[in-house]
Amino acid sequence: MMNSNETIFSSATLLFEIPLVRRQIYNVCISQPMKIISDGIWTPNEGSKPLESAFTMLELQIVVIFAITQCFHFILKQLGIPYLVSQVMTGFLLGPSIPTGPLEKYKKMLFPFGTPDIISTVSSYGYAFLLFLNSVKMDLSLITKTGNKAWVIAISSYFVPIIVGFLSMAVYGKKWQEMLGEDAVGLPVVFISHSGCSFAVISSMLNDLGILNSELGRLALSSAFVNDVLGNIWAGFGTAIVSSLRMKLSRRIINAVAFPAYIILVPLIGRVAMRWVVKNTPEGKLVHKMYVYVIVAMFFLLGYVAMSINQPFLGGAVVLGLAVPEGPPLGSELVHQLELFSTTFLSSIFVTCLTMKVDLTQCDSLPLIGVICGLIIVVHIVRWMLCIGICRYCKMPLNDGFCLALILSCKGVVDLVSYILVYDSMSQSKRVIDIMVVSVLIFGTLGVYGVKTLYDPSRKYAGYQKRNIMNLKHNNELRIVACIHKPCHMNHIKNVLELCYPAHENTLVIDIVHLTELVGRSNPIFIAHKLQQTVGSSVYNYSGELILTFDLFERDYPGFATANTYTAISPVALMHEDVTNLALDKNASLIILPFHVKWGGDGSIESEDTKIQSINSRILERAPCSIGILVNRGPSTLNSISYKVALIFLGGHDDRESLCLAKRFAKNFDNILYVYRLLAHDHDMANWDYMIDDEELRGVRGAHATFENVTYEEIIIKDASQTTFFVKDIANKFDFIICGRRNGVRSSQTSGLENWTEYSELGVIGDLLASPDTETKASILVVQQQSTVASSG
Template sequence: MNSNQTIFSSVAFLHEVPKMRRETYNVCVTQPLKIVSDGIWTSNEGSKPLESAFTMLELQIVIIFAITQLFHVILKRLGIPLFVSQVMTGFLLGPSIPIGPLERYKKMLFPFGTPDILSTVSSFGYSVLLFLNSVKMDLTLIKKTGHKGWIIAIATYFVPIIIGHLAILLFGTKWREMLGQDAIGLPVVFMSHSGCSFAVISSMLNDLGILNSEIGRLALSASFVNDLTGSIFAGLGTAIVSSMKMKTYSRIINVVIFPAYIILIPLIGRIALRWVVKNTPEGKAVHKIYLCVIMALFIVFGYVAMFIRQPFLAGAVIFGLAVPEGPPLGSELVHQLELFSTTFLSSIFVTCLTMKVDLTKCDSLPLIGVICGVIIVVHIVRWMLCIGICRYCKMPLNDGFCLALILSCKGVVDLVSYILVYDSTAQSKRVIDVMVVSVLILGTISTYGVKKLYDPSRKYAGYQKRNIMNLKHNNELRIVACIHKPCHMNHIKNVLELCYPAHENTLVVDIVHLTELVGRSNPIFIAHKLQQTIGSSFNNYSGELILTFDLFERDYPGLATANTYTAISPVALMNEDVTNLALDKNANLIILPFHVKWGGDGSIESEDINIKSLNSKVLERAPCSVGILVNRGPSNINSINYKVAMVFLGGPDDREALCLAKRFAKNFDNMLFVYRLLARDHDMSNWNHMIDDEELRGVCGAHATFENVTYEEISLEDASQTTFFIKDIANKFDFIICGRRNGVRSPQTFGLEKWTEHLELGIIGDLLASPDTETKTSILVVQQQSTSFIN
């Protein structure tokens, strides 16, 4: 009997197991099998909780989970992914890593037969994981994939396979003499390493924080096509091989049914499930009954796949493609099932499968050398193809190599597929042992290599000056404005109206609605003006946004242009969407909403830590100036006849804020008050002070160019007087603008740095946003574009 089979398995399967893989066991089993323990205190003959199957299952799960987390705590500091910890746990609990006198405890923990129960429970979790990965896939990605992605995917899949078959034709006899029966598995080796898993690549890119970068999007497209192509050919191959012993008629039927299955299930299922989406009210969760029906169909289609001689997992994957990705249905399924399947059961499943590997028996150096040589050659060919295609497409050599590393990454899906191939007796144990180790090596090298070689922030270095201060006279002002929630829209619109779109001061604004990526694998960026002919359902995300800013554009015909976008990406990577858009649109200013929302009575209503994190990342990497908008007043204030205050202490950020305030003053219905806060012993000959004087010439003295501007210099002795002044003017104006002045020390604010709660606002902005300051004024804190990029 095979070590993977136990007395709990069907005896009818034994005739399919090769003799070389059969082993004999003498097993003593108590009948009937005890499921639940009697407990510690209820037994008269002494407590024996480990004799019950359920107690043993619980203990196994706890031990596996604890050891996995212990490995991960150590390995994650080296940038090694979680699946390596899961595999190492399997090696430790299995025969691969002998632990001397503790071996008998391993046998007590996993007595003969109990791994069947553990594997059955955890395999369901892995099936759900594959189902959710398919749900997250966006089939329209096939249409969106450009020629570059298609060529890379097809070339890196088929060329190594062709080269591998040619090598077998030339050297097959020699390899058979050297390896014996193990040589039969060589085609499986180079075919499996020619492909890549979309789920593994997507997870890797998300972990590295480059999912929505340029190279990340290309890798997603290429891996999607590669994975889909490989899955179809693998399914057809399985259908052909499994029907070899059938009659000709049955063989044809079996081969035809599989393509019909993979076409009809997604086609019909997607139509039915779109009806569910259509009948779910916007903003509401999908009804639980629909989720239960979907999970029942998930099991049914898995068993249907088995009837056409395909694995249960194939049915789960194909049915998952029928579920519409994203909200409300896809995101709800992910929300309900991901923690249960991904974090818990599938992790245990990987460990259980790895326990079948016995590295101590892989002692054939010729076998190890040939298998490793085949794997190395396959990946070198794939790297050369990927780098060559990227160079032909004018991509930098470093980016081409990083893309090749990404597409070579192996992970959980690959590991499980190798073990399942072994369970189906299609591959020898020693070959599978080497392939499992190759997964660990490739997964670690790819992740670590890309992390060290690819720096997505370098594209922001060496850019031209993109700020308001260096904007030429009468040039259009280009703004990127971010919106997370509906309450942000009116406040952003008020600021845009303050910028006074006019014939000599035209305004171009790109408004991006940032939405969290849930229920799908690939990030999406939608330009709504270009999307009118597509007829997509994504307008549900941003319908109110589009209407609001279309009306704003109509209010200023020929003077203002408003483009609306929706960016759907992971929360941790939203800053890439913002900075990429600002870079592409040559923006002068990015406007970000503050993370705190105030109620009508002036108290803090809510705080969003994700928005705070996004703002900090954009401030660090923005390719232009940045303004953080703090909304403490009502959102329905009209921007006509605004009283605006500018608090000026000096420095690049304050000069940038002053330039924007001057633009506000071009609307003569607005009143601008510029307050220059000076230390009593300030140095008139200081270079920065002289630059500040030059910039202020447009609003003070005989050089003033605006009649609606009031300039006032105020001498302050210390920070306490500055605090008193800020609180004094807080309720006198409708809008206050100031510079961030991050890291700049001055006598007027000395000592306040220690009390600053929100570093992204600077000292003055933090004073105005403090709950101790009673005001209903809106505040804009400006940071000028950095002259040199700091990683």
């Protein structure tokens, strides 16, 4: 008789004796020796049957599972349902949960007795590597950085529901024992498991929702981390105690000492070895593959050691993963090498194979369903009330508190697999596990839908407060947030800041953020270098160059310029959150973004970075202040201490904002500013916008001019071709050109040019200046004024 419950995760000695209800007798016919490789369908031998070979059957099973999962996902993703649901539904369909009528015989042919365990054993390595990589991505220092709020939420939301669960057992335990019989033994597992949450599941959910970098996302991630660590330690000690009940006293003592020693010594010693690997990897080079092979070998060895002290094989994967320094070069290389095949492909099949063991048709006991569902609901209501209450005490909005509660209640692949493994260890009845598997689907989907509906991270950027240059009081300090992705951006940003002329009554506060892609770690980090002098190994070296560059800039303008440097490590899809959050926190009036195109010395396009373009587009949509996109077509350093600057003014909000910035440039009398106002030949002088433009221009024209180094000129434009000719004519006469974006604004000066715009983020004039057809060595700044609620409405 084949034991279908033994996998690589269960030790030879089961935690409990096999209950009578779990004992089943099968009549199985097995051909020995088993045929591994098929003779093929084109062989001349009569009676050739490819499906009798184990390898052919395994391939066919994988193809069928993958195809059905993708079909489910193609339909369910339109409704926003997580991918896990598609995997589980495939398991239900191929298992006994969903009867398929006349197709049942084909299902038994495809998955004869014992074969699901063969494929689940093969694919289980994928899940083991999934947990390993999730541990690699964890930043252990997060536990020391977590604030009091996250600690209180994590500890209370874990232990208080457990206490409530045991109190319920004390009050109703006898009654439930009479109603449920043997099924009542596993009730503590129900409320203990639902009191915890998985850091990997929460991190993946927040990333999918695009709120990993938000204030709510960071709080949820910190709380989940603490909760998960507490849950794993609790489960580890519980497993060690339960598995030792039938052992000798000496063995119990060894297990009790071995488990804490294991979880302390492996990360402690392993971390030192891993850091040696990082130290001996040249900057910018990949980790040598030999180190990766050694770590994979240690992965299997430590799994064996974990099983020898009566811990699950997965314990070794998690503990070793915690020893690996997150981020590049080692953590990111392991993720790159192992993630696609092991976690994306194999773990998906593993989940489906495990859910094939679930049989929902056996859940026919209404008392059992009522008690378990009641316990689960009570646990989650207690958790929600605690989260909401603590958040309200900390003056968080009620809506955000409820969203945090939904996030921490979310269940996923780690929870589902844990339930099935509990079933495999014979410590829980099949019917209880079936109901808990369904609860994973419900809470996983409920969390995603609830947060999507209730939480809008962009609402805090609503422009009720005016944060732009135009509305700054006279001689007020100008606050700027500047973004840097690559070393080549630094000098160009510095040139713009020098143009802003930090001086008495013209002070400048600059926050420079170096944006780095999150690779090989789960949680985004944000480093303020003035508060933290040392940069971790996961930050590229040129962050040090950035700090030095802007420290020197600050020293060049003592008392007039303040430069703060930051490093933000986050996913590309969420980098805009770091920038907009910083601008919001620092009350900035302008964000300067580098353009995504890099030009060569001959004026041709050298490279384009679509990631930078997508980040810029998101910031343009939700920035809490004005924005300037810096296009660099000239040299990174200018030899002259003075600049020839041109402002192309057509009118409107964006052009008025660029005019205000240009006036600041002109406060340095070494700079020469030319203001070109392009007027339509049929312009209406009684138009309200025209009169506002006229009033703003008074300071640079005619008798009202306040700057001697400013030249003002009005040019009548008959059609768009004249505008194109004028822009190309002046493009190579200046060091720096400023214009407004004027997105969505139509005028006779640019009529028709909108259809030929290649870079919409630059507007019509900016796109003309950035075109390869325009010969220029000037740097170009395209300005968009803050979009306020009033102006947008």
